[in-house]
Amino acid sequence: MITVTNEEFQTLAIQSFRYCLGRMTYAVDDNCEFNQKYWHLFTNNTRELITRELSDGVRRHEDDVESGRYDKYQRGELGSNFDYRTWKNLLEWINKQA
DSSP: OOOOOHHHHHHHHHHHHHHHTTOOSHHHHHHHHHHHHHGGGSOHHHHHHHHHHHHHHHHHHHHHHHHTOOOTTOOBTTBSHHHHHHHHHHHHHHHHHO
């Protein structure tokens, strides 16, 4: 077992979220599962940051789709459509927690 302080845990949670946001990889699903599993351990600051940045990302992705700003690989702000749906599901889950 590895022990980290609460401050270290919060920092790692934020850093892993920011790293995964916009990626097209299995890590997106892993990160969303992690956020749901440990949401109850996140501080209000961590929750607010993730919620705000995820909401902004979803909005920008949807704007990209609506305006046709997808790149040649059909990627928007949050990656592919599959990744977008995974992030959107997390945001909907988060909003139900409030």
